[in-house]
Amino acid sequence: MTAITKCQKGFTLIELMIALTIFAIGLLSIASMQITAIKANSSSNTLSVAGAVAQRVTEAILSNDATDPFFQSPQADAVWDLDPDTAATTLDVAGGGTYSATYTLTTNDPVANVSRIVVVVNGPNDRTATLTSFKRAI
DSSP, X not given: OOOOOOOOOSOOHHXXXXXXXXXXXXXXXXXXXXXXXXXXXXXXHHHHHXXXXXXXXXXXXXXXXXXXXXXXXXXXXXXXXXXXXXXXXXXXXXTTEEEEEEEEEETTOSSTTEEEEEEEEEOGGGOEEEEEEEEEOO
């Protein structure tokens, strides 16, 4: 009697279906991570622009001389004109949304002859950047 040996070559249809299912689940999880990364990147972009706008406003305020009348009277939530060339006080950033800025000026705070300036920039999706600085009157 001769023994018939059976050589198997290749994969069965069930093995291929299981491999494709595992591969599809892996691709879906990678796609989900990509969506999360895109959202995080958008949020980071918004905060970066808001921070840059807050820095710009702060530098514009601090560039005034300490004896300037601007620093003599307190201001609360005053609107800063981000677009002086038009009637709008907001700044439209291409692909980044619309930003608005307010500032609060407190004189003799925290000590005499020092003004505290708090700049708040509001961006899309309720993102806010706040920058606090001080100006000393000599």
